[in-house]
Amino acid sequence: MYVLETRTLTTAKLELPSAQIQRPGLPPVLQVYSPKILPLRKLQTRFKGRIRKLHQRKSSPFHLRIRYDLVVTSDARFLPKEFKDIPRLQIRAGPAFGTGEHATTRLCLRYVVQFMRKRGNHLKSSSVLDLGCGTGVLALAAARMGAKVEGWDHDSVAVQEANRNLRLNRLGTRVCFHVRDVLRGSVPPANLIVANLYDHLLLHLLPRLESHRRAGTTLILSGILKGQENGIIRTAHKLGWPLTRRGRLGRWFCLQFTSQP
Ligand SMILES: C[S@@+](CC[C@H](N)C(=O)[O-])C[C@H]1O[C@@H](n2cnc3c(N)ncnc32)[C@H](O)[C@@H]1O
Structure with a gap:
């Protein structure tokens, strides 16, 4: 996954997931994410900014238990046995x-x-x-x-x-x-x-x-x-x-x- 970070806070439709990030004491920046670098290079020519590769850790199933009310999991097949009877929500790791x-x-x-x-x-x-x-x-x-x-x-x-x-x-x-x-x-x-x-x-x-x-x-x-x-x-x-x-x-x-x- 790649990210373009730019100070151009465009309102144009980008067709790629994006997020405006506000770090304390710094001007806001726009981050645009893409699994391929090319679409970001095209945006970079319009909006300037810097592209970097996001280092993702190897995806392992994620489970979050909130008391005994709910378990949020990325893959229910790998749910620990002790979580099996808790109401469950499966959330795909997507874009x-x-x-x-x-x-x-x-x-x-x-x-x-x-x-x-x-x-x-x-x-x-x-x-x-x-x-x-x-x-x-x-x-x-x-x-x-x-x-x-x-x-x-x-x-x-x-x-x-x-x-x-x-x-x-x-x-x-x-x-x-x-x-x-x-x-x-x-x-x-x-x-x-x-x-x-x-x-x-x-x-x-x-x-x-x-x-x-x-x-x-x-x-x-x-x-x-x-x-x-x-x-x-x-x-x-x-x-x-x-x-x-x-x-x-x-x-x-x-x-x-x-x-x-
Ligand atoms: C920090 S994420 C939160 C996602 C999820 N609700 C969570 O808690 O994990 C913020 C979400 O707000 C959306 N967003 C940002 N500005 C928005 C706006 N003006 N109107 C509607 N959605 C917006 C983004 O696309 C993004 O999906």
């Missing part, structure tokens, strides 16, 4: 973000599972919105626990991948995925909104959630690097969202806000 291995996904999974467990008798009537769904891992985790879920991603490759994972897990009508930009159009009501995005997107998203604040929605936000968390907490606080939980894995934060209707 979209969100296999469960990244710290932000792990933090969000923990928070989503805990939120769902606390819903108790209301599980089946719970609605969840996953903004920036990638592989659909968070949406599918909530659906596996009983919620009705919608997942959005502006990257059509990610939505294709999420639909593949939906079929793989046979979660049928409980989930639907759409190609949508989280900053365009209205955001439908939900009991829980989970958004593992980037801090600048979260700062633009928060003011768009006023009706959700009034309705008592819970927000789980991640994709927040150390040093960015206070900016999000301050903005959320000004908009009437009290912080109810804060977690950190390495340099990544996950924040939960629960509004009082």
